[in-house]
Amino acid sequence: MDFREEYKRKLMSADEAVKMIPDHSLVSSNVAVGCPTALVNALMRRKDEVENIEFFYVVDVYNSDIKYLDANSGIKVDLGYPIIHRREVQEGKFCHTPVRFGDAARAWKDYRPIGTTFHLVTPMDKHGYFCMGLGADYNLPAARLADKVMVQVSSTVPRTFGENYVHISQVDAIVEEEQPLLCLPEIPPNNNELLIGGYIAEMVPDEATIQLGIGGIPNAVAVCLENKKDLGVHSEMACDNMRVLWEKGVITNRKKNIDRFKMVGCFA
Numbered sequence: 001m002d003f004r005e006e007y008k009r010k011l012m013s014a015d016e017a018v019k020m021i022p023d024h025s026l027v028s029s030n031v032a033v034g035c036p037t038a039l040v041n042a043l044m045r046r047k048d049e050v051e052n053i054e055f056f057y058v059v060d061v062y063n064s065d066i067k068y069l070d071a072n073s074g075i076k077v078d079l080g081y082p083i084i085h086r087r088e089v090q091e092g093k094f095c096h097t098p099v100r101f102g103d104a105a106r107a108w109k110d111y112r113p114i115g116t117t118f119h120l121v122t123p124m125d126k127h128g129y130f131c132m133g134l135g136a137d138y139n140l141p142a143a144r145l146a147d148k149v150m151v152q153v154s155s156t157v158p159r160t161f162g163e164n165y166v167h168i169s170q171v172d173a174i175v176e177e178e179q180p181l182l183c184l185p186e187i188p189p190n191n192n193e194l195l196i197g198g199y200i201a202e203m204v205p206d207e208a209t210i211q212l213g214i215g216g217i218p219n220a221v222a223v224c225l226e227n228k229k230d231l232g233v234h235s236e237m238a239c240d241n242m243r244v245l246w247e248k249g250v251i252t253n254r255k256k257n258i259d260r261f262k263m264v265g266c267f268a
Contacts, residue, residue, distance in 0.1 A: 003128035003168055010174045014042035017150050017173035023051040023074070025115030028108075028142050031267045032059035034134035036120040036152030038177040041065040047073035056097070058104070058138070060084045061182050069093070080104065101236050104138035108145050116148040119166065120179060122157045128168040133157045134181070135267025136164035137236075148172040154179040162264075186240060189220035197224040204228060207255040211235040212242060225250060232256035238265035 017039065021027060027043065029035045035057055043055065044065040051074045055066070058080035066077050066085065071093055078095040079085060088094040099107065108114045117139050121130035130151055132140065143149045143166060150173040151166065157179075168174075189197065197220030204210065204225060209232040212218040222241030225231065232253040233242055242263060245251045253261050 003124065003126075006128075006168055007124060007174060010168070010171060012173055012175065014038040014152070014175045014177065015045065017175055018043045018046055020148055020150075020173060021050070021053060021116050023053060025147075026054045026056060026112060027116045027118065028114060028139055029055070029057040029118040030120060030132060030139045031057065031135050031137045032061045033182050034120050034132060034137070034139075034267060035060075035062055035064075036118050036154075036175075037062050037064050037179055038152050038175055039118045039150055044068060044075065047075045050074040052076070054078055056080065058101070061184075066094075101138075105141040108138075108142045114142045114146045116150060117143045117146045119143065119149070119151045120157055121151045121153055121166070122159045123153055123155060124168060129165045130168070130171070131157070131159045132164045132166065133160045136162065137266045140164065140166075143170065150175065152177055152179065156181050160268075184214075187216065187219070189216050189223060193217055193220035194223065197221040201225050201228075204231075206230060208232070209234050209256055212239055213237060214239070230255045233263040233265070234259065235265045236267065238263070238268040 041064055047069055053074060054076045056078040060079055060083055063084060069075055078097050079089060080099060082089045082096060085094055089096045119132055122133050124130050134157060149171050151171055152175045193216040196217055200221045201224035206229040212222055212235060219241055222245060226248060228250055231251045232255060233251055253263055
């Protein structure tokens with residue numbers, strides 16, 4: 001099969017793509033850095049043309065055009081973990097659905113039917129696959145259930161290993177737009193954080209499998225784990241401190257019960 005011809009048929013602008021999204025439907029996007037801003041901003045430009053479209057995603061790190069929405073628009077934003085738009089959630093302009101990250105994927109199957117998914121992906125390979133290099137997260141199972149799957153192709157996205165690919169046969173719209181990737185600044189932990197991190201590190205034995213999150217305390221814990229041996233990683237997020245511990249030989253993953261010798265996460 002000539003995937004290049006199929007690619008040409010499905011290639012369109014972001015504004016053309018979002019016109020395929022019906023009213024009264026749910027749209028979801030990948031977490032954080034993996035959120036495709038061209039598709040998001042195009043959907044926001046239709047705020048006065050659509051009716052009852054719900055847009056859901058977790059960890060808003062890009063200053064996208066959702067900031068221009070008002071309470072009377074046809075798009076309702078549901079932020080699973082608001083950062084930039086925390087005030088809008090507090091004021092009732094946006095929604096916040098508390099959900100355990102590990103349960104988010106189950107929601108699409110059990111009680112929140114998914115209409116459309118947005119993904120930021122690598123350029124297509126010769127086999128017709130796009131890679132969600134920055135995270136598969138809850139949006140990969142969502143794509144398997146969605147009525148429509150839309151991808152924004154950017155050469156900035158790294159190609160990574162794992163269950164994080166979508167085939168062109170599963171894709172309804174392809175948008176090409178380069179997207180600079182947001183990088184969180186590296187902030188050294190302060191003395192109080194290091195004190196707490198030390199207490200936590202004392203409870204982590206050698207050969208343990210760990211998970212690290214975002215912020216000063218997880219960073220401090222990572223610093224305090226530098227004398228441990230043969231740690232493994234099975235985490236929702238892949239963060240810089242995991243790379244540092246791996247480079248120092250602290251993380252080896254060789255004592256894990258599953259996915260041995262592999263560091264596992266679902267977004268970076």
